[in-house]
Amino acid sequence: MTGRAVVSEFVMAPGTGKAIELLAGQILRIEQVDGGQCVDFNCFNLHDYKEFMHCGRTRTVHGFHPTTGTFMWSAPPRERAMLYILADTVGRNDVLFPRCSAYLYESAYGFAVHTNCHDIQAEAQREYGLTPDDVHDSFNLFMCTGVDKDGHASMTRQTTKPGDYVDLLALMDVLAVPNVCGADVMRTSNFSLKPIKLTVLTATAADLARVPDVPRLASQRTPRDFRNPTIKVDRQLRRDPAYKPEFPNTPIRITELPVPLSEDEMAMLAAVKRADIYGSDDAAALRDILFSWWEERFLQGHAGAPSIEHK
Amino acid sequence: MADAVVTLRLNQQQLELMDRTIAQGVAADRVSLVRLALREYAAARKADAGGEPSR
Numbered sequence: 001m002t003g004r005a006v007v008s009e010f011v012m013a014p015g016t017g018k019a020i021e022l023l024a025g026q027i028l029r030i031e032q033v034d035g036g037q038c039v040d041f042n043c044f045n046l047h048d049y050k051e052f053m054h055c056g057r058t059r060t061v062h063g064f065h066p067t068t069g070t071f072m073w074s075a076p077p078r079e080r081a082m083l084y085i086l087a088d089t090v091g092r093n094d095v096l097f098p099r100c101s102a103y104l105y106e107s108a109y110g111f112a113v114h115t116n117c118h119d120i121q122a123e124a125q126r127e128y129g130l131t132p133d134d135v136h137d138s139f140n141l142f143m144c145t146g147v148d149k150d151g152h153a154s155m156t157r158q159t160t161k162p163g164d165y166v167d168l169l170a171l172m173d174v175l176a177v178p179n180v181c182g183a184d185v186m187r188t189s190n191f192s193l194k195p196i197k198l199t200v201l202t203a204t205a206a207d208l209a210r211v212p213d214v215p216r217l218a219s220q221r222t223p224r225d226f227r228n229p230t231i232k233v234d235r236q237l238r239r240d241p242a243y244k245p246e247f248p249n250t251p252i253r254i255t256e257l258p259v260p261l262s263e264d265e266m267a268m269l270a271a272v273k274r275a276d277i278y279g280s281d282d283a284a285a286l287r288d289i290l291f292s293w294w295e296e297r298f299l300q301g302h303a304g305a306p307s308i309e310h311k
Numbered sequence: 312m313a314d315a316v317v318t319l320r321l322n323q324q325q326l327e328l329m330d331r332t333i334a335q336g337v338a339a340d341r342v343s344l345v346r347l348a349l350r351e352y353a354a355a356r357k358a359d360a361g362g363e364p365s366r
Binding site for chain 1: 314315316317318319320321322323324325326328329332341342344345346348349350351352353355356
């Protein structure tokens, strides 16, 4: 079997990031040099920057700490698997926190200027003509986070060691933008900034074979499907006087469905209905039961999360 | 005793999901599907009397 070949190597100095063209079938290894360093990560479709990795969609599918065997998804309406996490020697990543920003360091710590992931991302992707407004919420590699009892996202120190790495396999051509997280006055990277090694490798057939099949559906739309496929090039918003709304499946039409229920079935309804929500409205309670039952019986993923099981 | 009648108000999307489920052979028609859902939903909670499954 042919092994992986090294395409390029690069070491990101503390306070910096790097935009890298990562082609489908290539692996980006993001590796600890000294250990204990968080890496913020974004990516774009290399041929259409409007398709970008979306932490919100990714966390609904894979939870708050995606690791080996999960995907990074692009934002709706694209919703495609962009990258596959092929390996992760630590297994603790974060998609709860947004990138840190200059505002954070000025407002909370009093810095006029401070390394921060938003500005580092912006500077790295400027090499490809993108603006600071084109930075999106980052997938935070090696970042150790959780949720407090009061519902706030929290972070703590990490235990990564030199040589720990995450391997990201590109499923499409992307511009990958990792950066050394700029947080040295919080726990994210154990209160210091360290270099991070980047290696681009060609995937082997065995690597590619490890990627689970995912659905390819009509709802994964591209600009060819958009009513307005043109990227707006000025900043002012102006109403289109010719606009006519075309919301899907509207108007919503209501149909009444009379359902005869036996005495036993009425007793079942009384026993399980959510009277705390619906009160005496048995019709609403029974509709809730119908679709709650449907989710329990037929949904493959968590409620509210897209299915990635191949059908 | 005559059956009671509960009249559901359903939109076209909800009906579509019901009809696709019926087309899989789960139930004979919309009314049967609702009654099946009620029976199975209630049975699951009776079997799991310690707590309601998450929903």
